[in-house]
Amino acid sequence: MKTIKVAKGLSFPVRQPALAVRKVSPPRRLVYPTGNRWGWLYPEVKEGDAVGAGQVIASSSLPYVPSLKTAISGTVREIIKLPTLQLREGQAIVIEAAEDVSSVSQSVSIGEDASPVEVFKAIMDAGIWEVDDYALPLHLRVAAPEVIEEYIKESGESEFVESLRNIPYRDRAIETLIVNALDRQPQSWVRSHIFASDSDRIVAGVRLLQRLSGAKQTIVAVPSHLADSESTKKVMDALKAEVAVSNGKYPASLEPILILALTGKEMVFPSKNSRECGVAVVDVMALEQLVKAVLESNEDREVTVQVNLSGRREYHLLKCPVGTPVLHIIDHLALNPDSLTKVVLGGDFLGYAHYDLDVPITGEVDVLSLWDTEIFHYKHDPCIRCGFCVRVCPMNLVPAEISMCCEYNRFEEAVGKGIYQCIECGLCSYVCPSHRPMVQLIRHGKQELERAREVS
Ligand code: SF4
Numbered sequence: 001m002k003t004i005k006v007a008k009g010l011s012f013p014v015r016q017p018a019l020a021v022r023k024v025s026p027p028r029r030l031v032y033p034t035g036n037r038w039g040w041l042y043p044e045v046k047e048g049d050a051v052g053a054g055q056v057i058a059s060s061s062l063p064y065v066p067s068l069k070t071a072i073s074g075t076v077r078e079i080i081k082l083p084t085l086q087l088r089e090g091q092a093i094v095i096e097a098a099e100d101v102s103s104v105s106q107s108v109s110i111g112e113d114a115s116p117v118e119v120f121k122a123i124m125d126a127g128i129w130e131v132d133d134y135a136l137p138l139h140l141r142v143a144a145p146e147v148i149e150e151y152i153k154e155s156g157e158s159e160f161v162e163s164l165r166n167i168p169y170r171d172r173a174i175e176t177l178i179v180n181a182l183d184r185q186p187q188s189w190v191r192s193h194i195f196a197s198d199s200d201r202i203v204a205g206v207r208l209l210q211r212l213s214g215a216k217q218t219i220v221a222v223p224s225h226l227a228d229s230e231s232t233k234k235v236m237d238a239l240k241a242e243v244a245v246s247n248g249k250y251p252a253s254l255e256p257i258l259i260l261a262l263t264g265k266e267m268v269f270p271s272k273n274s275r276e277c278g279v280a281v282v283d284v285m286a287l288e289q290l291v292k293a294v295l296e297s298n299e300d301r302e303v304t305v306q307v308n309l310s311g312r313r314e315y316h317l318l319k320c321p322v323g324t325p326v327l328h329i330i331d332h333l334a335l336n337p338d339s340l341t342k343v344v345l346g347g348d349f350l351g352y353a354h355y356d357l358d359v360p361i362t363g364e365v366d367v368l369s370l371w372d373t374e375i376f377h378y379k380h381d382p383c384i385r386c387g388f389c390v391r392v393c394p395m396n397l398v399p400a401e402i403s404m405c406c407e408y409n410r411f412e413e414a415v416g417k418g419i420y421q422c423i424e425c426g427l428c429s430y431v432c433p434s435h436r437p438m439v440q441l442i443r444h445g446k447q448e449l450e451r452a453r454e455v456s
């Protein structure tokens with residue numbers, strides 16, 4: 001077994017509690033955001049429309065943006081303004097469940113022996129949203145060049161096909177497929193739980209992706225506590241895959257760090273397209289969604305989310321449909337929403353603090369942190385040049401300087417100092433004795449640069 005060595009970063013004590021997954025009672029109202037990290041979708045329904053489970057309710061003409069399907073049958077109640085996960089302005093389609101939710105799924109599953117181009121189409125059709133910040137959605141990140149070419153040939157001319165031709169590094173072969181079972185951040189155990197409890201689906205999903213990519217090498221990255229587990233042995237034997245074990249340092253699980261540690265290849269920023277270095281990373285949460293949607297024709301779109309009551313060190317693993325509003329989770333846990341002091345979607349290190357409890361759990365969310373204890377409102381002090389942030393930064397940046405450029409609106413200078421290389425792991429802010437909000441300033445800087453690009 002290989003060891004995943006991360007030179008910088010930080011080690012956190014592993015205090016993994018024994019957690020059983022509990023199912024959340026399905027909400028009557030599901031909320032579907034019409035934007036994700038790859039772009040915007042346009043609603044294909046309007047208020048008052050009846051919809052059936054598995055129906056596409058919003059889509060885009062761009063191949064980067066997976067379409068959106070409803071998991072339940074019901075009625076489109078309203079289309080509301082709602083911030084995206086990354087706190088950009090956005091909108092969402094609200095569906096109210098029908099009394100009789102037994103309508104038949106519209107999706108068609110493929111067999112385990114489907115051809116690569118059938119697998120490509122099925123994954124594209126399933127519209128899988130992923131947790132990590134990948135440059136391309138799953139089908140485009142993994143497919144071999146000849147599979148994309150075959151799909152283009154058989155699809156005829158259209159705006160959609162034309163945009164497929166322009167996928168960056170479309171002609172680059174995928175040599176290595178990395179299956180990521182490492183938990184994303186400290187106090188998060190969703191991926192290791194899925195890997196340990198659903199290894200049959202992991203194997204079935206990886207087999208599909210091996211066929212789709214034509215990759216010669218498959219590496220499965222597992223946390224150290226699962227190195228000798230039954231699931232690791234099963235996956236290793238069934239897939240003839242190499243296994244790599246993390247040395248426990250955060251952020252080993254994030255794509256650029258994992259690719260560098262396992263293959264020695266560096267991703268290019270800001271495009272961050274792993275096709276460029278012939279590698280595709282897929283996490284086990286996406287694999288579970290993929291197998292349910294593509295092989296099992298299961299449109300319930302349930303996801304596993306970890307809910308941390310961070311101030312109390314209490315943790316829950318819950319299964320709920322994509323689109324479940326955070327308020328429904330709060331009710332399920334019998335918490336008083338008025339007593340919450342902070343709500344963070346995506347976990348305490350990698351997430352975003354939200355103010356609207358209508359924001360839903362989607363495939364982009366692995367951890368929801370709820371705080372109902374007093375939280376500190378730090379007033380940050382000037383940088384004292386201690387260098388702690390430089391010592392931990394896994395991307396070898398000088399976070400103090402980049403964040404200062406962003407604080408004083410010197411965004412172009414921040415580009416020269418590597419703002420786009422920042423993977424927003426949050427470690428610089430975590431260690432700073434002056435409590436400087438570095439990752440928040442860097443995110444603000446990236447948004448301002450994006451806004452300036454859109455205007456010009
Ligand atoms: S600058 Fe970015 S990559 Fe470096 S420690 Fe801070 S958040 Fe992480």
Ligand code: SF4
Pocket residue numbers: 382383384385386387388389390399400428431432433434435436
């Ligand atoms: S850790 Fe904080 S105080 Fe120390 S150099 Fe970095 S920004 Fe400055």
